[in-house]
Amino acid sequence: MPTVRIEIAVEAGDWxxxxxxxxxxxxxxxxxxQAAGWQPPFAGGEPAEISVVLTDDAAIARLNEAWRGKKGPxxxxxxxxxxxxxxxxxxxxEETLRGEAIASEKEFLDHxxxxxxxxxxxxxxxxxxIETEAEEMETLERQALAQIGIADPYGEPEVPATR
Structure with missing residues (x-):
């Protein structure tokens, strides 16, 4: 797998x-x-970096409006x-992820x-x-998640067997 350094900032939420x-x-x-076939566009073996901010609905709603012009989280x-x-x-x-996980009957960490x-x-x-882009992206998501043991997020939730 590609070498990536992840910087994590927990700003708000019950993470x-x-x-x-x-x-x-x-x-x-x-x-x-790896699923995307990404290769570092720079030489020297320096690891890539990603910054991940974990926050709440109020903070992401402000960002969503400021950067995308969309109201709400x-x-x-x-x-x-x-x-x-x-x-x-x-x-x-966090709140949106948790609510979506509950509504779709998925584990929070999987979502x-x-x-x-x-x-x-x-x-x-x-x-x-556009639809072709969405299909390609969903295929890559499925591949990446399968690689780490997480079920297809676009599949139907499993129904427990009844006896």
Whole structure:
């Protein structure tokens, strides 16, 4: 997997401890970049860097309006940087992620990993504005998540067997 250094800033929200999140974050980011076929655009073996900000709905709503002109919170925002060691910033909102995980009957950490993968793909140039782009991005997300043992986020939730 590509070498990536992740800088984590917990600004707000009821996030699990960084020590619990970091291993999952490292696996998810590495798998996303590998699925994307990303190669560092710089020489010297310097690791790539990603900044991940863990925050709440209020903070991400302010960013969403300021940068995208959309009111209200969103689950993840990505801010790519020009080619270089810093790939960019990913901001995630805890309440929105938690609510989505509950509504879709997914584990919170699985949903978190999915949105981190999604954000990483944005940082390296993928988007989902048109259907073909969305399909490509979803395929890469599935590949990356499968690599780290997380089920297809676009599949139907498993229904427990009844006896």
């Amino acid at each position: 699990p401890p960084e020590a619990a999140l970091r291993p999952l974050m490292e696996r998810a980011v590495g798998a996303a970049l 969103t689950n993840v925002l990505s801010y790519p940087q020009p080619p270089g060691p810093l790939l960019g910033d990913i901001v995630l909102a 978190f990993a999915h949105l981190l993968v999604h954000g990483c793909l944005h940082l390296v140039g993928f988007d989902h504005q």
